[in-house]
Amino acid sequence: MRKKISKLLMKSLNTEPEYKEKSNTEEITLKKQDISSDYEQNLATFKTIFSVPLNTDVKVREFIIRSLNRRAFIFFVSTMVDLEHIKESIMEKLLGNEEPSAKIEDIVSYPMAKTATNIGEITEFISGGVTVLFVEGDSQCYLYETTKTHGRSIEKSDNEVIVKGAKEAFNEKxxxxxxxxxxxxxxxxxxxxxxxxxxxxxxxxxxxxxxxxxxxxxxxxxxxxxxxxxxxxxxxxxxxxxxxxxxxxxxxxxxxxxxxxxxxxxxxxxxxxxxxxxxxxxxxxxxxTFWTMFHSPEDHYLRTPYGNFIRILRFLALFVAVFTSPLYIAITNFHVGMIPPDLLMAIAGTRERVPFPSIVEVLMMEIAFELIREAGLRVPSPIGPTIGIVGALILGQAAVQANIISPIVIIVIALSGLSSFIIPDGSLNFAIRITRFLFIFSAGFIGIYGVMALLMAGLFYLTSLKSFGTPYFAPMTPHSFSSKDLIIRHVPMKERFRPGYLKPKDIVKQRKG
Incomplete structure (x- = not known):
């Protein structure tokens, strides 16, 4: 009775669901074994594993090597291999051989070949596009790298566009x-x-x-x-x-x-x-680090003055993208005394008939801008830019004429949105766009004090981030030895050191003299 009660208690305490392995345990055990020297057994084993003939693209070709008087078969996935290579470099060599004492390695002079015995390992090779040769009486099989997968050719980069420098981009191969x-x-x-x-x-x-x-x-x-x-x-x-x-x-x-x-x-x-x-x-x-995402590959292709000008512009754009909308809300709602009287009268005149507070105006236009941006990306490319331009013009003009939005808010949102496009890294761009909304809410809550409080909390948070042990703002903080390539970069001749935070085996790029 006590045992039953204890079992019931253990089941009630164990809140995690039990998941049982539903895979074929016999097949898992089989893959841990080595192949046999028996021809029929090997053929049956791999036909079972790859569900032949149910799998229409998995091919088995049986034949006899007449010079050796031995049966053989090749096994491959036809959609992942170069069939011409299999025919010319493997099949024709084996069928045309006339020397009875020759070894398989000597008959098939394929440049990339090795042997294997484990069934699971051989299965992985076949799935990856490798052609496998089994010969009667051999306790090992022969692997030939015949992989041929179709994909894009090497093209220009779509997301990291630069004017000066290499244009090649990675593809799916x-x-x-x-x-x-x-x-x-x-x-x-x-x-x-x-x-x-x-x-x-x-x-x-x-x-x-x-x-x-x-x-x-x-x-x-x-x-x-x-x-x-x-x-x-x-x-x-x-x-x-x-x-x-x-x-x-x-x-x-x-x-x-x-x-x-x-x-x-x-x-x-x-x-x-x-x-x-x-x-x-x-x-x-x-x-x-933050600096690697903030930099663009074009910074080093341009001459130093030009590259530094772009970097300073990008750094200013970062602050404009984050703080323009929050500062407008904070000043118009809480710190009106900071605005010159003439500008204050102009702003008050444009907002006279607008029924919403400034935070609602800004949020409405920020969301509309994000919708237009995403719509331009998702629709087919010929009409994507058209949707962005026409949508922004029509929406902004109609909102102003309907007295829903004041004209100055259109300027603020346009400036903020355009500045966010200058951030080169896609993930960092998303972070800046989302962070802008957090600053908008903080500015609408307690004005500039809220903006500064969130800024300080954000800086504390960013300094706590690490990437595989590397501080997020390294080498600025904590300070470490480097070429000081942060906001302003030196001429290439002065960049003598690799980043110290990586602790490379050779920290010196260029040695004096």
Whole structure:
């Protein structure tokens, strides 16, 4: 009786639901085994695993190697391989061979080949586009890299547009992306390391770094984080980014997402680590700071005075985008004495017939501006810009004529919205746009005091953020050794050091003399 009561108590205390593995346990056990030397057994095993003939794109080709007098079969996924290569480099070589003593490795002189014995490992290779050859009597199979997947060619960057500099962008083929980086960094120390991060989909992540620069502790931290992921599928780097972030619910991003190989290569040369994935036309740069997201790749392509002018303009645009609307609300509602009398009379005259308080006006136009922005992005590209321009003109003019919105609010919102477009990083751009709404509410609550209180709280919060142990505002705070490439950059000859917060093995870029 006591045992029954204790069991009932344990069940009531255990609030977590029990999920049982519904996968085929026999197949899981089978994948841990090695292949057999029995031809029929191997054929039946892989037909069962890949559901042949139910799977129409999985092909099995049986034949006899007459020179060896042995049966064989090849197994591949037809939609992921180069059929011409299979025919010319594998099938014709095996069927046309006339030397009875030759080995398989000598008959098929394929440039990328290796052997395997584990059933689970072989299954992963077949799913990835590798052609597998089984020969009767052999306790191992032969793997041939025949992968051929279709995708976009190398095109211009759509999201990180620059006037001066390289125009190439990553595409969905990870082989092309690695080649673009190797084309820019011709160094034997450049390492491309692969790691499987998901259980069911078997998605690969490629870590790219320079072994003579990268900090070993940072590299191990990233590897441990990737190994700790417990999920069935991560199909894109955008999803992986959310798994890797220390604070995934934070407004401000802590990982840098870029689709430009030149930008990725420049970060690798400083000691960063980048992550690549198949089907992702971009890369993740680890670790990242606020300054890396604030900078644009064009800053270094332009001459120093021009690049610094753009940076100062961008820095001013950041403050305009965040504070223009809140300051208008704060001054018109709480601090009227700060406005010159002539300007105050002009503002009062435009708002004479408007029935709403200024915070309602600003919120209505901010939401309308965000709607127009998103509508312009989502509709087909030929009419997207037209919708944005026509929508803004018609909506603004109609609202002013209907005495719902005052003309000065249109100017404030337009200035604030245009300034937000200058922020180069997409994630940081979203953070600034959302933060603007928080400042609007704080200004409507207690004016400039509310704006300053939220600003101080926000700065405290941002300084607490870290990206794989790197402070968000490094190297400004905490101060660390670097080339001081923050708001103003030096001429290239003066940028002699790599970022000290990365603790690279070689911190000096250029040595004197």
């Amino acid at each position: 990870v082989v092309d992306n690695i080649a673009l980086i190797r084309k820019k960094i011709k160094n034997e120390n450049l390492i491309v390391e692969s790691k499987i991060i998901t259980k069911r989909s078997r998605n690969d992540v490629f870590l790219v770094y320079e072994k003579d620069l990268v900090n070993d502790e940072l590299l191990q931290t990233i590897k441990d984080k990737l190994s700790s992921l417990d999920t069935d599928k991560i199909l894109d780097l955008s999803i992986l980014e959310q798994y890797l972030e220390e604070r995934p619910r934070s407004l401000f991003p802590t990982l840098l997402y870029t689709e430009r190989p030149d930008r990725a290569a420049s970060f690798i040369e400083e000691g960063h680590i980048i992550l690549l994935m198949s089907n992702s036309p971009s890369c993740l740069i680890l670790p990242a």
